[in-house]
Amino acid sequence: MTESIGLFYFSGTGNTQVVAELLAKAFEQHGAQVEIVRIEHVLQGRARFEPEAYDLVGIGHPIHCFDAPRIVYDFVDILPRAEKKRTFIFKTAGDFISVNNAGSKTAIKQLECKGYDVFYDRIICMPTNWTMKYSDEFSKQLCYVATAKTEHMAGEVLAGQERKLRINALLRWITKLTSRGEDLGARFFGMFLSIENKAICWPKTRPL
Ligand SMILES: Cc1cc2nc3c(=O)[nH]c(=O)nc-3n(C[C@H](O)[C@H](O)[C@H](O)COP(=O)(O)O)c2cc1C
Numbered sequence: 001m002t003e004s005i006g007l008f009y010f011s012g013t014g015n016t017q018v019v020a021e022l023l024a025k026a027f028e029q030h031g032a033q034v035e036i037v038r039i040e041h042v043l044q045g046r047a048r049f050e051p052e053a054y055d056l057v058g059i060g061h062p063i064h065c066f067d068a069p070r071i072v073y074d075f076v077d078i079l080p081r082a083e084k085k086r087t088f089i090f091k092t093a094g095d096f097i098s099v100n101n102a103g104s105k106t107a108i109k110q111l112e113c114k115g116y117d118v119f120y121d122r123i124i125c126m127p128t129n130w131t132m133k134y135s136d137e138f139s140k141q142l143c144y145v146a147t148a149k150t151e152h153m154a155g156e157v158l159a160g161q162e163r164k165l166r167i168n169a170l171l172r173w174i175t176k177l178t179s180r181g182e183d184l185g186a187r188f189f190g191m192f193l194s195i196e197n198k199a200i201c202w203p204k205t206r207p208l
């Protein structure tokens with residue numbers, strides 16, 4: 001039977017979008033039908049999310065300060081209730097650190113409360129977009145590995161294999177506090193940004 005898969009993702013700078021496209025290609029090679037949708041398009045009403053339209057739902061996001069970006073929570077908030085909808089998470093990060101395992105925990109809890117059966121949760125490491133730049137050679141290697149990982153992931157997801165990321169309780173609480181701080185800081189910083197003549201300006205009165 002052909003599986004129908006909806007991939008809903010947010011990507012700030014393109015890494016998660018690349019991974020969503022690689023995943024779609026890998027699923028299609030297994031004969032699945034895939035639809036890729038940006039989360040912001042659902043939030044803006046330009047695309048619809050209908051869980052019954054898919055056998056499997058994938059939700060993708062970058063990790064921001066050991067958590068999902070706020071837009072992912074806004075998306076989860078507006079999702080309709082579902083009846084054990086088979087759901088998987090794919091996320092990108094700029095590092096292999098184990099604290100990243102907390103990355104979707106809160107969003108997964110909220111999804112499960114709404115009836116989504118999140119059976120698979122995986123991180124794909126990509127070139128970082130945070131504070132530094134990896135060498136081109138290392139970035140290239142990460143992209144090669146990402147291709148192999150998405151192919152492996154597609155096989156596991158279609159086989160219904162479970163994959164959960166684990167993190168100890170203390171680290172989980174530390175990551176929660178850190179990501180809450182980052183979220184507040186980002187909102188505060190955002191208050192001083194404006195768009196003038198299509199350039200991002202900061203502070204509001206002085207173009208960069
Ligand atoms: C504000 C911010 C916070 C980040 N926090 C983390 C983090 O906690 N752990 C990590 O490994 N990478 C972190 N990153 C790196 C991104 O998760 C990574 O580069 C990701 O692939 C970017 O995906 P995108 O291009 O789809 O936005 C952060 C990036 C940003 C911009």
